[in-house]
Amino acid sequence: MPDPLLRLDRVVKRFSGHTAVRSLSMSVPSGGIFGLLGPNGAGKTTTIRMIMNILTPDEGTITLFGEPASRAHADRIGFLPEERGLYRKMEVLDHLAFLGETKGLRRREAQTRGRAWLERLGLGDWTKHRVEDLSKGMQQKVQFIGTLLHDPALIVLDEPFSGLDPVNSKVMKDVVVELARQGRTVLFSTHIMEQAERMCDHIVIIARGEKVVDGAVADVKREAGARHVRLTFTRNRDAARRVLLDRALVLRAEDHGASAEVELAPGTDGERLLRALVSADVGLSQFAIVEPSLESIFIAKVGPAAATAVAEVTGA
Amino acid sequence: MHKILAVIRREFMTRVHTRAFVIGTVLGPLLMGFMFVLPILLSRRETAPKQIVVLDAARGEFGRLTAERLRGEMRDTVTRTRPRYRITHLAVNPGSLQRVRDSLVALTGSASEPTRALDGVLVIDDTTLSSGRIQYLGVNVGSPADMSALRRALDPLVKSARLTEAGVDPIVVMGALRPIDFQTLKVSEGRVTGDSGEASFLLAYVMSFMLYFALLLYGIQVMSSVVEEKSSRIMEVLVSSLTPFQMLLGKVVGVGLVALLQIAIWAGTAMVLTTFGGQIATLFGASPATVSDLPLPAVSPDMLIVFLLFFSLGFLFFAAAYAAVGSMCSTVQETQQSHTPITLLIAAGLFCMFALLSEPAGPLARTLSLVPFVAPFVTPVRYSFAPLPWTELLASTVAMILGILGVIWIAARIYRVGILSYGKKASFRDVVRWVREG
Numbered sequence: 001m002p003d004p005l006l007r008l009d010r011v012v013k014r015f016s017g018h019t020a021v022r023s024l025s026m027s028v029p030s031g032g033i034f035g036l037l038g039p040n041g042a043g044k045t046t047t048i049r050m051i052m053n054i055l056t057p058d059e060g061t062i063t064l065f066g067e068p069a070s071r072a073h074a075d076r077i078g079f080l081p082e083e084r085g086l087y088r089k090m091e092v093l094d095h096l097a098f099l100g101e102t103k104g105l106r107r108r109e110a111q112t113r114g115r116a117w118l119e120r121l122g123l124g125d126w127t128k129h130r131v132e133d134l135s136k137g138m139q140q141k142v143q144f145i146g147t148l149l150h151d152p153a154l155i156v157l158d159e160p161f162s163g164l165d166p167v168n169s170k171v172m173k174d175v176v177v178e179l180a181r182q183g184r185t186v187l188f189s190t191h192i193m194e195q196a197e198r199m200c201d202h203i204v205i206i207a208r209g210e211k212v213v214d215g216a217v218a219d220v221k222r223e224a225g226a227r228h229v230r231l232t233f234t235r236n237r238d239a240a241r242r243v244l245l246d247r248a249l250v251l252r253a254e255d256h257g258a259s260a261e262v263e264l265a266p267g268t269d270g271e272r273l274l275r276a277l278v279s280a281d282v283g284l285s286q287f288a289i290v291e292p293s294l295e296s297i298f299i300a301k302v303g304p305a306a307a308t309a310v311a312e313v314t315g316a
Numbered sequence: 317m318h319k320i321l322a323v324i325r326r327e328f329m330t331r332v333h334t335r336a337f338v339i340g341t342v343l344g345p346l347l348m349g350f351m352f353v354l355p356i357l358l359s360r361r362e363t364a365p366k367q368i369v370v371l372d373a374a375r376g377e378f379g380r381l382t383a384e385r386l387r388g389e390m391r392d393t394v395t396r397t398r399p400r401y402r403i404t405h406l407a408v409n410p411g412s413l414q415r416v417r418d419s420l421v422a423l424t425g426s427a428s429e430p431t432r433a434l435d436g437v438l439v440i441d442d443t444t445l446s447s448g449r450i451q452y453l454g455v456n457v458g459s460p461a462d463m464s465a466l467r468r469a470l471d472p473l474v475k476s477a478r479l480t481e482a483g484v485d486p487i488v489v490m491g492a493l494r495p496i497d498f499q500t501l502k503v504s505e506g507r508v509t510g511d512s513g514e515a516s517f518l519l520a521y522v523m524s525f526m527l528y529f530a531l532l533l534y535g536i537q538v539m540s541s542v543v544e545e546k547s548s549r550i551m552e553v554l555v556s557s558l559t560p561f562q563m564l565l566g567k568v569v570g571v572g573l574v575a576l577l578q579i580a581i582w583a584g585t586a587m588v589l590t591t592f593g594g595q596i597a598t599l600f601g602a603s604p605a606t607v608s609d610l611p612l613p614a615v616s617p618d619m620l621i622v623f624l625l626f627f628s629l630g631f632l633f634f635a636a637a638y639a640a641v642g643s644m645c646s647t648v649q650e651t652q653q654s655h656t657p658i659t660l661l662i663a664a665g666l667f668c669m670f671a672l673l674s675e676p677a678g679p680l681a682r683t684l685s686l687v688p689f690v691a692p693f694v695t696p697v698r699y700s701f702a703p704l705p706w707t708e709l710l711a712s713t714v715a716m717i718l719g720i721l722g723v724i725w726i727a728a729r730i731y732r733v734g735i736l737s738y739g740k741k742a743s744f745r746d747v748v749r750w751v752r753e754g
Contacts, residue, residue, distance in 0.1 A: 052555075054555050074557050075557075077556070079556040081549070083549040083552050085549030085550040085553070088548065090326075098322060099553070099557075101319065102554065102558055104318065
């Protein structure tokens, strides 16, 4: 693996009374989409703030672009904080020009790029309007543009999709995917596992400030093991049920009548279950070994307490 | 540097473009013009002459002369058309003086018959010349202007009456009692500058107040705009692109330039008003002389430079402190108590300026010029009295710059932590910790 773009080495951050991040190490490779996952309060924002050099770690080191992280890197990073905010009284294009300037762009250049981006995201008619006249979704887009204006090598997005409607969410997702395809590195945090599962090449899951999962999404899933089988049968339900109740083959089954989702018992594999079902003559029409979702991996790793937290947050 | 300029530009442009700035800038000169024109208009309005009875129980001509003299008193000295008093001379014998006086007092300020009401009774008796005692009973004894006018009119009358009684020729008396013409001319660096002392005092006074109000007005703007950036969460983005120092300095300088622009507009208006004051007064139907009574300060270029220098230094000093307070708070309401110490320091500066007016070159004044938070008030005022030696000016400037560096250093440290802390307002102990750990 080539030198990572960003590396955290045993980073610790304490706030009065509690430790927000405990000895966190991770490497973000250059290019692609990297997901930082975890329930609320897991330490995602604190980690990102340390990467952005807004907070300094109490212990450990952060390396950016192969050098110790410092203010000097600010212009090569685009940052969308979790809490969005713009100057409400400023005109949209003026505001983008200012954001560009704070990243070292010349004003004229920032205006040109801002106009192009606004056009691309469907806000071309709003350049002269004040930010406060825009809807919330539009404001989020403007801030998202502000993050990308200076064409950063690393894009850090803290909960980028929270509070977005599906249409805007898709627009942003498409931009992120496009950037990654062009070779930029996107690091984004989320507590919604499904999203990360669809977009990320690589993930780190943290809970209570500690890393619990780290790796490429495919590897993580493979490691968790393909222990789930979805099956549909057309006849002989009683025989089928007898097979599913065999604890030597099936650990848990969710019986839907004509179909079922089962988790294989330890020490067995899909083929043995298939053989049993075929010999029971249940008229099998589907037998699929499915990968576990990140959500189920996450629940398995951090326990039900954290899982409930996620369920609540996802539902909200 | 480019980034600081971007911040300065933003702070400046967004402020100058607001309705509040335009209104404030227009209203300022309007208000100034109004304050300028108002006295002219007021002096033009017919204030009814005061109805006064001169109750004369003295032998001789003194009572009659007094009445006559008061009849001749005019409200305006140029056109001599508006009498100050309407005088009734009433001679009584000393025995009935008390009774007549009481009945006149009963009429004085009576609300039931406003047309016949008296404003006051002036009592003269035989002892007046020897003791100098004249009694005035009236509704307007609370007005210092009215009383000093009356006193000024009566004083020479008594003196000349005494001299005439002593046998001095009335013409000689008149000549002897002519008031002096007291001229004051300011000398600086061994040359007569031609300014009157009154003018430089006025100048110093106006400048100090300008500084005072600009600091309060714009300092508090700096503070609340920091709070606004925090509460709108734009701070989260800024903090990833700019250093606290860049944010702080950019904001303070940007707002400071707005203040300077506004003051420049106002000062320009004031200069036009004073230069063409005569013409303006004529426009409103008053005589140009009404205006020429005002001492007009002549601002020399070096005075202007010193004022602008110390204005800018003072602004940097206090605005940085205000910004630090803003960063410690999450809502505008919270800032209201927290900024009191700074506001008190500013007031202290203004009071120190007053304190040294009596001795602008004394050791106290010289020491105060070296104290950062009073120097912006003290040094320009001292300079307006007499140009300071350059060593002293330099010392004051250096002290100011050191003070500013200190304040910005502390403020940036508070800022760094403060801008990302929400919720509970920082306690004094927290702030000390932030500065130490910064």
